[in-house]
Amino acid sequence: MASASTSAAPIRLPEAVALELEQWAASAAPAEACGVLVGRRTEAGTEVLAALRGRNLARASDRFELDPGELVGMDAIASEAGAELVAIWHSHPAGPAQLSARDLGVELGTWDQVVVGLAESEGERVAWFQLESGGWIERAWRSQVARPRVGSRLPIRDGAATNSRTGFMRRGGTVDVLEAG
Numbered sequence: 001m002a003s004a005s006t007s008a009a010p011i012r013l014p015e016a017v018a019l020e021l022e023q024w025a026a027s028a029a030p031a032e033a034c035g036v037l038v039g040r041r042t043e044a045g046t047e048v049l050a051a052l053r054g055r056n057l058a059r060a061s062d063r064f065e066l067d068p069g070e071l072v073g074m075d076a077i078a079s080e081a082g083a084e085l086v087a088i089w090h091s092h093p094a095g096p097a098q099l100s101a102r103d104l105g106v107e108l109g110t111w112d113q114v115v116v117g118l119a120e121s122e123g124e125r126v127a128w129f130q131l132e133s134g135g136w137i138e139r140a141w142r143s144q145v146a147r148p149r150v151g152s153r154l155p156i157r158d159g160a161a162t163n164s165r166t167g168f169m170r171r172g173g174t175v176d177v178l179e180a181g
C-alpha cells in the first residue's frame with residue numbers, strides 16, 4: 001500500500017465497503033470470495049458506490065471464477081443505478097494483498113482488480129490494481145465518503161449493502177441513496 005502509485009486519477013473506496021470485502025473474504029475462507037465493485041468513473045477519478053458478492057464457481061480453493069450469467073446481472077444492476085462495474089474483487093484467504101502470478105495474467109478489459117489479502121495487517125488488506133501500459137500496477141485508494149446522486153437506487157443481492165456512513169441504507173432488497181455525502 002505505501003508504495004502504491006498516486007499519480008493517476010484518485011480512487012475513492014468507502015471504508016465501509018472495504019470492511020465489507022474483508023468480512024466476505026473471512027466468511028468464505030478457506031475458499032476465495034469474489035464479486036464486483038459498482039461505481040462511477042469520471043475525469044475526477046473512480047468512485048466506488050457499493051460492492052456485490054458473487055458465487056465462486058472454482059473448485060480449487062486457491063482460485064476464483066465468477067459466474068458469467070451472474071456477472072451480466074450485476075452489470076445490469078449497476079446500469080439501473082446509473083453506475084457501472086469498475087472492478088472485479090477476489091480474496092486471498094491466507095495470502096497477501098498482491099496479485100498472484102495467475103492474477104497478473106488476467107484480462108479484464110476496462111475493469112480494475114481488487115485483492116483482499118487476509119494475511120495483511122489491519123488497514124492494508126484491500127489493494128487496488130489498474131492496467132497501465134499493458135501491466136498491472138497497484139494504486140493507492142482513499143476511504144473518503146462517496147457522494148452518490150440523491151435518489152439513485154442500487155438493488156442489492158446476497159446481502160450486499162454498505163452502511164449509513166456512506167449514504168446508503170439497506171431496505172427491502174435495494175440500496176437507497178438517502179443523502180449526498
Ligand SMILES: [Zn+2]
Pocket residue numbers: 090091092099100103115
Ligand atoms: Zn488472486
